[in-house]
Amino acid sequence: MTQSLIAEILEPLESMRLIDPHTHINPLRAASSTLADILGYHYYTELAHSAGLPKSKIEEPGISAKEKVERLVPWLATIENTAQYSWLLEMCQVFFDFKGDRITEANWESLYDHSLQKMQSADWEQTVLDRSGLDQVFLTNDFDDPLQGFDTRKFVPCLRTDDLVFHLTQPSVRERLQRATGVSPGSSGSFKQAIGRLFDHFKARGVRACAISLPPDFSPSSVTASAADAVIAKVFCGSDLTSDETCVLSRFVFWSLAELCAEHRLPFDLMIGVNRRVYEHGVFQGQDLFDSRVSLIQYKALFNAFPSVVFPVSVLSETSNQELVSYSWIFPNVVTCGHWWYSNIPVYIERDTRGRLQAVPQTKQIGYYSDMYKLEFALPKFAMYRRILAKVLAEDFVIGRHWCVEKAVSLGKTVLRGNIEAVFGKSD
Amino acid sequence: MTQSLIAEILEPLESMRLIDPHTHINPLRAASSTLADILGYHYYTELAHSAGLPKSKIEEPGISAKEKVERLVPWLATIENTAQYSWLLEMCQVFFDFKGDRITEANWESLYDHSLQKMQSADWEQTVLDRSGLDQVFLTNDFDDPLQGFDTRKFVPCLRTDDLVFHLTQPSVRERLQRATGVSPGSSGSFKQAIGRLFDHFKARGVRACAISLPPDFSPSSVTASAADAVIAKVFCGSDLTSDETCVLSRFVFWSLAELCAEHRLPFDLMIGVNRRVYEHGVFQGQDLFDSRVSLIQYKALFNAFPSVVFPVSVLSETSNQELVSYSWIFPNVVTCGHWWYSNIPVYIERDTRGRLQAVPQTKQIGYYSDMYKLEFALPKFAMYRRILAKVLAEDFVIGRHWCVEKAVSLGKTVLRGNIEAVFGKSD
């Protein structure tokens, strides 16, 4: 009975058109060219490496796409239990007519060849978008991205600011900033002028959000103008900063971004909790982990100081979800956002979804984003989320609270799409 | 099959008479006078504010009860997914004959008027107590409460001590203490004499527990007499304390309270983990949050020093529940207590209940308290808890461990009521 109820709720959710509010898509090459673009996703390379495949085999310079796939395939047997593998299988079944339930050394090559043929069709990108029901895909753009050559109504710019907040001590980042803005900051004022120009550029191209990922020990606060002046002058001279000065610099830049978000009425996506390069010898993008000892209390000053800025917050550790629920329940400007990375696994998604639907205003929940690098991933990831969402709606609302199916479906649509339009703005 | 089993277990639990071992009821005005007393509960004002209703609209001076409700009603649509809203609906359906499944701008006024009529009946308070099956309601009394004008067998005094432990640096708190006790403390000895008088006063009026809420960074320990003498003398002179001295003061007062609990054989309710005034511009009582980085190891010295004092412990963060389970499993004087505030949501109650029933002696679990401010809230809150309790008893004990229904019901009754009588004492 529950299974058929879940199916009844799932059906209308599956026929919805989607907006994906956070991805790492390159809009100039949004879809995959070969199966290596899919199997080369860090979720597979890092799992295969974790299971025993040397990094040197995966990242050997000069190997062809087909050889890369051939090297990864034997390791798939070790990870076929994972949710990540289930996405792979679903992609191959839906997009590439794969009929098996395992990708093996015996069948991978025909899959490779057949998928290649599909991906080489001229309209592959649009085919994927259509089959996935995607209306819009939000991007993660470097601050100096020219934002040229693509349709910003389909691929929506978002200003990623990690480099500005955490890597301004690197000469290359400062040079990129100077080149992009024409400003050589010597004080906090001219620095703000520089990043103001970035916002102007992004606003002119339809930016919908400013975004950043943050380490567990970061705690934003305002910085006095004189302290800011001192570190800006010092870093743009090329002098080395002490660790205290680096911390002041990060806080100043972050706070300045929040001020610009307020000025430009732009949501500021906070992705809280990642430690970078924990496994230094890991594969590309497979080196980051986290420390669950983090609290949203670290963001108290920020949430209080910027009541007009909406903060869609993602947390990396599932132990942070109840704090996220509670802070969103209390702060008007805090919104729950998606299921990020190590928490993007059914067991955590289900429980986090329950907590949010039971205690946060329904208008303050961004249900899901794919975080994808290639367009094909939206389909299985959103499919996973919708199945869990339908299960929670069936169990907690229709069975648990005697809601009718229509009302439960409506709640599902609100968190799946309605709130994305409300928070980030409708497409033009 | 599971649903009918749950129903079979639920029925006897629902027909039980209840004791509510922690509330904020004012015994002189225990029941609501208008719907504004219900909708004005911070759970609704803070959620409506979080969803977008300005604090200035909610707390505008001089607005009538009816106007307050009128302003809140349009925002209920944004929170109808929440567990908190489900309590509201159940109260309106049970107490005020409300037939709808949504309170809207179209139907609120007739609900308001009809409920007003009900609440104006002379025996409304007793009607609510009877309909809710409440035998006793524990209070949260200020240390200088005269405890007069109500039946202490029905409304049971509990001595709330936050002001003494954390706010003695405020002149008004010291004045209240001096007025209530006739003592002007100049040393640790005379201070203990003063609070001893508070205990005498409360004991004479049938007090059943001492209680306090504690911030995540508090760690009780004993203080030397000389250090205590110094801070007591200084604070009662009206001098400002350093933050170290304030910490010594809090620890000394807290430890002295534990000593008095031992002397008077009184349980000491610890409600661990709240950060006050995190959202400074939030609505009344809607400003507090928490930091999940807290551990019961901070209470090691306390639990060891007072083996004769029973500590019913509530934790605010669900990430603390396994520690609570484990500390109650090991320490004879630690008892699990209810599901507090941000953890009083079905998803967390269910899991926390599972952990406790699976690993803590059944005699050491206080199942639930309502934490209510108005009497009508006990009914939907206890109803929510009992449904979850019945589900856990059905799934984990009858199905999972092949218990008969009677045995499962008996376990349910023990945590719902029996242990409250055992821990806090039977009514006279």
Place this chain on the structure above:
Amino acid sequence: MTQSLIAEILEPLESMRLIDPHTHINPLRAASSTLADILGYHYYTELAHSAGLPKSKIEEPGISAKEKVERLVPWLATIENTAQYSWLLEMCQVFFDFKGDRITEANWESLYDHSLQKMQSADWEQTVLDRSGLDQVFLTNDFDDPLQGFDTRKFVPCLRTDDLVFHLTQPSVRERLQRATGVSPGSSGSFKQAIGRLFDHFKARGVRACAISLPPDFSPSSVTASAADAVIAKVFCGSDLTSDETCVLSRFVFWSLAELCAEHRLPFDLMIGVNRRVYEHGVFQGQDLFDSRVSLIQYKALFNAFPSVVFPVSVLSETSNQELVSYSWIFPNVVTCGHWWYSNIPVYIERDTRGRLQAVPQTKQIGYYSDMYKLEFALPKFAMYRRILAKVLAEDFVIGRHWCVEKAVSLGKTVLRGNIEAVFGKSD
């Protein structure tokens, strides 16, 4: 339907032969002699004490085994809800023909007498091994254990190193080391030589793992040779160390053990998170608890420095499980291991199992160990685990991902046994 599916998956898992990869069995007295060996297990004495039985009654010198049981039995009523009690009941039913569903003051004596008769049979140990399906039982051996007098193919030595890392400041530990190795260390070099001899001794007797339990605040790192020389010289002179020096000593010894594990290709079991002697007046082995504020980021340097050493990691707090899942997903040398102590409770096992099966390569998961002190405990503990494992396989894989039963069973067998052989080596 789900229940019959679970039963279908459970059946082949229950008929498997087992290896128990972590126990505290004394191979010279592996099975129980009386019911007091079972009820004297700290899980029962600490729960009875927690429920109210004084430690002085439990640990009174000179009481007979039968009297000890007689004193504990009346308290079983208070803990019959616990998972721990369910193990007791299952042991009595399976091994001692107990027919009841409660052990009471009325029936305990006949159970005692009947079980005594059983346990006195000459082949009791083998009977228990056979009935439990146990092929091998891993031990926890003191570093100076002679490892004589038992069959190391059945009872597999593991080198426990807590004493070396944390208690070398005790003269008795240093004396034991000198006696066991013939080395009187005066420098880091001679100390390494000494523990190298321990490894040689254990290797000669078929050791399969080095193991240690670690407090939440431990963070391994390498130590310079000069710093190591200084603390080794000082501690072996019998001088008292400062707390900083004690920390250096622990880190140096720990790091040296990891180096020897690398050299001898031995897995290093890390059991992370226990605080010892939190409840100082608790019963024997019932004094330890934990602090959930711990992170695997503390092991970053270790995991990076020893890529060739496999670290089967157990975490004490369930809030650490997602970190364990994620670190095992990224680091090739980190393996999830069992459900330890306060997390060895169905509600936590189920969720932790879900997280691991959904996101960690199936080859990197040690499903379960019993942690038992007496041989009879393996049966009910593994039975509990297998029931949960079958439930997760049924719900998440057969229903959730449309796997066939055979594939789900195969995954179950891999985590239950296959990986133990792969990680620790097959028996000879």
